[in-house]
Amino acid sequence: MEAKQLLKDFKLKNTNCREEVLELMLSNEHALSHSDIERQVDPAIDRVTVYRTLRTFLDKGLIHKVLDDGGATKYALCHDCSLGEHHHEHVHFKCNQCGQTTCLEDIKIPAVPLPKGFKTQEKNLLIQGTCGGCTNA
Amino acid sequence: MEAKQLLKDFKLKNTNCREEVLELMLSNEHALSHSDIERQVDPAIDRVTVYRTLRTFLDKGLIHKVLDDGGATKYALCHDCSLGEHHHEHVHFKCNQCGQTTCLEDIKIPAVPLPKGFKTQEKNLLIQGTCGGCTNA
DNA sequence: CTGTGTGCAAACACTTTGCAGGTGT
DNA sequence: ACACCTGCAAAGTGTTTGCACACAG
Numbered sequence: 571m572e573a574k575q576l577l578k579d580f581k582l583k584n585t586n587c588r589e590e591v592l593e594l595m596l597s598n599e600h601a602l603s604h605s606d607i608e609r610q611v612d613p614a615i616d617r618v619t620v621y622r623t624l625r626t627f628l629d630k631g632l633i634h635k636v637l638d639d640g641g642a643t644k645y646a647l648c649h650d651c652s653l654g655e656h657h658h659e660h661v662h663f664k665c666n667q668c669g670q671t672t673c674l675e676d677i678k679i680p681a682v683p684l685p686k687g688f689k690t691q692e693k694n695l696l697i698q699g700t701c702g703g704c705t706n707a
Numbered sequence: 708m709e710a711k712q713l714l715k716d717f718k719l720k721n722t723n724c725r726e727e728v729l730e731l732m733l734s735n736e737h738a739l740s741h742s743d744i745e746r747q748v749d750p751a752i753d754r755v756t757v758y759r760t761l762r763t764f765l766d767k768g769l770i771h772k773v774l775d776d777g778g779a780t781k782y783a784l785c786h787d788c789s790l791g792e793h794h795h796e797h798v799h800f801k802c803n804q805c806g807q808t809t810c811l812e813d814i815k816i817p818a819v820p821l822p823k824g825f826k827t828q829e830k831n832l833l834i835q836g837t838c839g840g841c842t843n844a
Numbered sequence: 845c846t847g848t849g850t851g852c853a854a855a856c857a858c859t860t861t862g863c864a865g866g867t868g869t
Numbered sequence: 870a871c872a873c874c875t876g877c878a879a880a881g882t883g884t885t886t887g888c889a890c891a892c893a894g
Contacts, residue, residue, distance in 0.1 A: 583893055585849060604883075616851050621884065623849090637774050637833060641859095642883060661819055666828060680817040682798055682832070687839030691803060694833045695819070696774060702824030720868055722874065741858075753876050758859065760874095778884095779858065849892075856885070866875070 572596055580630050587615050591623050592632070601636040601644035601662070601671040634658050636671055637694045646673050659693055665701035672701065709733055717767050724752050728760050729769070738773040738781035738799070738808040771795050773808055774831045783810050796830055802838035809838065 573592040577584050590611040595602060608620055624645055627633045636644040648658055659679045664671040679695045710729040714721050727748040732739060745757055761782055764770045773781040785795055796816045801808040816832045 583848070585893075587850075614851095618852080618885085619850055626849095635776060637776065637831070639772060639774065639831070640780060643777060663821070663825060674822070677819060677821070679832070680819065682814060682817065682834065684800070684814070684834070685811070685839060687842045688800060689837045689842060690834055691836040692834070694774070694776070694831075694835075695816070696831045696833075697819065697821070697827055697829070698831075699828040700826045702822060705824045705826060720873070722868075724875075751876095755860085755877080756875055763874095846894095847892105848894100850890085852888090852890105854886085856883105858881105858883075860881070861879085863877095864875105865877105866873105868873085869871100 576632065580632055582626065582630065586612070587619050587623050588626075590615065591620065592627075595633065595645070595647050599672065601638075601646040601673065603638075603642040603644045605642060606644075636662050636673070637696045638664065638671065639696070639698065644671055646671075649673070649675055661695045661697060663701060664696060664698045665704055666698055667700055667704035667707075670701065713769065717769055719763065719767065723749070724756050724760050725763075727752065728757065729764075732770065732782070732784050736809065738775075738783040738810065740775075740779040740781045742779060743781075773799050773810070774833045775801065775808065776833070776835065781808055783808075786810070786812055798832045798834060800838060801833060801835045802841055803835055804837055804841035804844075807838065808833075 573589045573596060574584055576592060577588055582588060591607055594607060594610055604620060604624065607624075608615075608617055611620070624633070628635065628645070631648060633645045634648050636646050638644050658673075661674045661677040661679060662671055663674055679693045682693075684690065710726045710733060711721055713729060714725055719725060728744055731744060731747055741757060741761065744761075745752075745754055748757070761770070765772065765782070768785060770782045771785050773783050775781050795810075798811045798814040798816060799808055800811055816830045819830075821827065
C-alpha cells in the first residue's frame with residue numbers, strides 16, 4: 571500500500587483510480603502509455619479519468635513524460651525525485667523488438683555544449699535498439 | 708529548383724506535392740510537422756497526400772523524424788546524409804517560447820555506455836529550453 | 845459541507861487505409 | 870502502357886472539454 575502513502579505525501583486525494591494507476595507504475599519498471607494503463611486497471615475506470623489522473627501526477631511531479639518515436643505519450647515514475655526537485659536527466663531506452671521503454675536511471679545524459687543564446691531547461695535522450703532480454707532471445 | 712534534382716537523385720517521380728514539400732523543407736531551417744507543411748503548400752494538395760509524401764521521403768532517407776514532446780511528429784531534411792548512409796546523430800533543440808525545433812547539425816550526441824546486452828540502433832537527443840532568438844527578444 | 849474527482853457524451857486532432865481515377869516516365 | 874501518385878471518403882487511435890453527479894476530507 572505504498573501508493574496510498576505516496577498520494578498522501580503529494581497531498582492528493584485517495585481515489586480508486588489514482589491508487590490503481592500509481593500501484594501499476596510502482597510495480598512496473600517500464601514506461602507506460604495511457605492505453606497500457608487502461609488495459610491493466612479495473613475496466614470500470616473511465617478512459618478520461620485515467621488521462622486526468624496522468625495529468626495530475628505530471629503536474630504534481632510524481633511522474634515524468636518519456637519521449638517516444640511515435641503514437642502515444644509514455645509516462646514513468648520519478649523514482650529519485652523528491653517533492654520539489656526534479657532531476658530525471660537519465661537516458662531512456664526503447665527496444666524495437668519488444669516495444670518496451672525502460673528508464674536507465676543510472677545513466678545520466680552527458681552535458682552538451684549549445685550555441686550561445688540557447689538555454690537548457692530540459693533534456694531527453696532516447697536510445698532505440700535491442701534490449702538485454704531480446705538480445706538473448 | 709534544387710528540389711527537382713533531389714527527387715531525381717532519389718529516384719522519385721517528380722510531382723507537384725513532392726516538389727512543394729521538399730522545397731519547403733529546403734528553405735526552412737526548422738523541423739516541420741505535417742500541419743506546418745499543410746498550412747504552407749498549395750491548398751489543393753490533399754492532407755493525405757502530404758502524409759504519404761512524408762512517409763515516402765522517410766523511407767527513401769531524404770528526411771528524418773525529429774522527436775517532439777507531444778502532439779505531432781516533426782520531420783527535417785537529412786542534410787548530411789548521402790543516399791545510403793545515415794548519420795544524423797545530431798542534437799535537436801526545441802524552444803519552449805516559439806515552439807520551433809532546430810537541428811543542431813554541428814553538435815553530435817555523445818556516446819553513452821549502456822548495460823550489457825543492450826544494442827544501440829538509433830539515438831535521439833532533444834533539448835528543450837529557450838533558443839537564441841527568444842533569449843534576446 | 846465543499847471542493848475536487850469521476851463518468852458519460854461529444855468533439856477535436858493526428859494518422860492510416862481502400863478505392864477509383866489521373867499522371868510521370 | 871504501366872506502375873505509381875493523387876484525391877476523396879471513411880475509419881482508427883490518441884486526447885481534450887463540458888456538464889451533472891458522487892465522494893474524500
